[in-house]
Amino acid sequence: MNNQERLIEVLQASHAWIDHFNFGDADYCVQRYNDDALLVAKPVGEFHGQVDIDAFWRPFMASGATDLVYTNIWLKEVDADTVVLGADFSMNVARGVITHEEWVHTDNGVWKLKRDEFEILERFDP
Numbered sequence: 841m842n843n844q845e846r847l848i849e850v851l852q853a854s855h856a857w858i859d860h861f862n863f864g865d866a867d868y869c870v871q872r873y874n875d876d877a878l879l880v881a882k883p884v885g886e887f888h889g890q891v892d893i894d895a896f897w898r899p900f901m902a903s904g905a906t907d908l909v910y911t912n913i914w915l916k917e918v919d920a921d922t923v924v925l926g927a928d929f930s931m932n933v934a935r936g937v938i939t940h941e942e943w944v945h946t947d948n949g950v951w952k953l954k955r956d957e958f959e960i961l962e963r964f965d966p
Contacts, residue, residue, distance in 0.1 A: 847915050850923040850943045853951035854910070861908050866898040873953045874944065882959040907932045921945040922954075929958065936960040 841849075853872070860868040870890055873879070879887040879896060887896045910927040917923050925941040942955035 841920075843917055846917060846920070846923055846945075849945075850915060850925060850951055851913070853943060854913075854925055854941070857953075858908050858910065861901065862906050864901050864906070866894065866901050869897055869901070870894045873956070874946075877953055878955050880955075880957040882957075884960070903933075905931055905933045910938070918942075923951075932964065934960050934963045936962070 857869055857872050870893055873890055873893050875890055877889065877893060879893045881887070881896065884896070887893045908929060908931040910929050913925065913927040915923055915925050921944055923943045925938070925943060927938045927941075929936055929938055936959050938956075938958040940955060940957040941953060943951045944954045946952055
């Protein structure tokens with residue numbers, strides 16, 4: 841797989857994650873994190889591993905958060921199995937910036953999040 845193909849695959853993985861988020865599919869979204877992943881959601885906190893990450897995303901999604909959109913997306917290939925994505929994001933309840941979504945290519949060919957860092961800059965009433 842060449843550089844361009846990796847970047848396209850990561851964009852596709854990211855779009856699939858966003859689609860499932862907007863459908864309220866917490867199971868899919870959490871399963872797209874590595875077992876030992878780190879989620880840093882400023883100013884909310886840090887969440888280590890799928891169990892903690894589930895405890896963050898599931899109630900957030902159940903509260904009615906939807907309409908997630910990424911804009912100003914950038915990608916950086918770290919190596920053949922790692923790509924970092926950054927973007928601005930908006931949804932019906934907040935807007936902010938994604939500073940470091942680290943996607944890794946797993947042994948079974950699936951791209952998963954190893955590290956996810958974002959900052960909520962503004963919150964809205966749903």
